[in-house]
Amino acid sequence: MKRIGILTSGGDAPGMNACIRAAVRAARAQELEIFGIRRGYAGLIRGEIGLLDRKAVANIIHQGGTTLGTARSPEFMTGEGRTPAIENLEKRGIEGLILIGGDGTFRGGTALSQECGIGIIGVPGTIDNDIYGTDYSIGFDSAVNCALEAIDRIRDTALSHERLFFVEVMGRHTGFIALESGIAGGAEELLIPEIPFSVDELCSHLERSFKGEKKSAIVVVAESGQPGDSFRIAREVREKLGLDSRVCILGHLQRGGSPTARDRVLAGKLGVAAVRALVAGKSGYMVGEMNWRVAYTPLRDTWEKKKELNVELLEMRMLLCE
Ligand code: ADP
Numbered sequence: 329m330k331r332i333g334i335l336t337s338g339g340d341a342p343g344m345n346a347c348i349r350a351a352v353r354a355a356r357a358q359e360l361e362i363f364g365i366r367r368g369y370a371g372l373i374r375g376e377i378g379l380l381d382r383k384a385v386a387n388i389i390h391q392g393g394t395t396l397g398t399a400r401s402p403e404f405m406t407g408e409g410r411t412p413a414i415e416n417l418e419k420r421g422i423e424g425l426i427l428i429g430g431d432g433t434f435r436g437g438t439a440l441s442q443e444c445g446i447g448i449i450g451v452p453g454t455i456d457n458d459i460y461g462t463d464y465s466i467g468f469d470s471a472v473n474c475a476l477e478a479i480d481r482i483r484d485t486a487l488s489h490e491r492l493f494f495v496e497v498m499g500r501h502t503g504f505i506a507l508e509s510g511i512a513g514g515a516e517e518l519l520i521p522e523i524p525f526s527v528d529e530l531c532s533h534l535e536r537s538f539k540g541e542k543k544s545a546i547v548v549v550a551e552s553g554q555p556g557d558s559f560r561i562a563r564e565v566r567e568k569l570g571l572d573s574r575v576c577i578l579g580h581l582q583r584g585g586s587p588t589a590r591d592r593v594l595a596g597k598l599g600v601a602a603v604r605a606l607v608a609g610k611s612g613y614m615v616g617e618m619n620w621r622v623a624y625t626p627l628r629d630t631w632e633k634k635k636e637l638n639v640e641l642l643e644m645r646m647l648l649c650e
Contacts, residue, residue, distance in 0.1 A: 336394040337368030337429035341467025343591035344394040349385035350599025369404035424606035430454035431631040450614035457504040460633040461625030462616025469590040479513030490543035492573035506550035516545035
């Protein structure tokens with residue numbers, strides 16, 4: 329193998345740059361040429377491909393977002409759309425491709441690996457952490473810490489005004505960010521899609537707390553695919569209990585910013601592992617980290633299988649908010 333490519337696709341996540349940097353350095357150490365593909369699959373289709381040298385990845389380790397750019401590409405979802413992408417890779421003699429992204433990116437990668445003879449390795453980069461085959465995805469820890477900082481700040485004002493707050497965090501259809509930021513921030517209640525809840529149930533918990541010693545509380549809500557649902561929940565709580573509350577939706581704030589040390593180290597580890605996997609002739613896998621070790625999961629499994637929340641964390645949370 330002499331030439332490989334790398335792209336970032338789908339939602340950006342802090343730590344993607346650290347991963348690109350690690351892959352470039354690892355590739356160069358193996359005397360491989362590495363090409364950066366701009367704007368994900370959209371750029372691959374259009375041939376936006378350029379050689380990455382050492383300088384191209386200097387001073388990016390601390391930057392959020394992705395210096396390669398990212399995009400959503402509906403075209404890539406069809407075989408017809410993928411044909412020019414494959415031709416562009418072949419034209420440049422690229423024999424291996426690293427895809428940094430989430431489950432959509434890996435669906436695309438699975439299709440690509442079936443249609444061409446190029447080695448394909450995925451690296452999990454998404455703040456949502458909803459990828460099967462890795463304990464953590466790149467960007468998750470930074471997003472959790474961002475949400476935590478917001479929860480801490482909101483607690484100051486919740487305490488001062490003796491008020492109920494709903495803090496809505498990202499996570500697409502999962503409660504990973506909500507669970508970890510909620511535990512770390514000492515949230516009184518946690519509403520996540522994995523655990524069905526009713527507003528009546530929430531009201532009875534809140535009623536009990538506010539009749540006791542509590543004068544303020546924070547409810548962390550996972551957005552569950554539909555941002556803004558916290559407004560409805562807050563309204564229903566107000567109608568039922570007469571409790572005044574405020575809603576704070578963190579939204580895209582959680583996607584930006586400098587990656588945490590944990591994300592940078594993970595990104596470095598997986599960037600190097602991806603290059604090594606390609607050199608070893610592996611294809612159609614995602615490199616992840618499980619129990620501190622690099623783990624290889626078939627790309628198809630990463631999006632077909634469902635990653636479960638950590639049961640120990642769930643149990644611990646129940647105990648801590650009693
Ligand atoms: P993420 O990778 O963060 O989950 P998306 O779901 O937007 O982000 O997916 C990124 C890109 O992957 C899409 O814009 C599309 O080009 C490609 N993709 C997603 N799903 C498929 C699919 N079923 N087949 C082929 N390509 C796909």
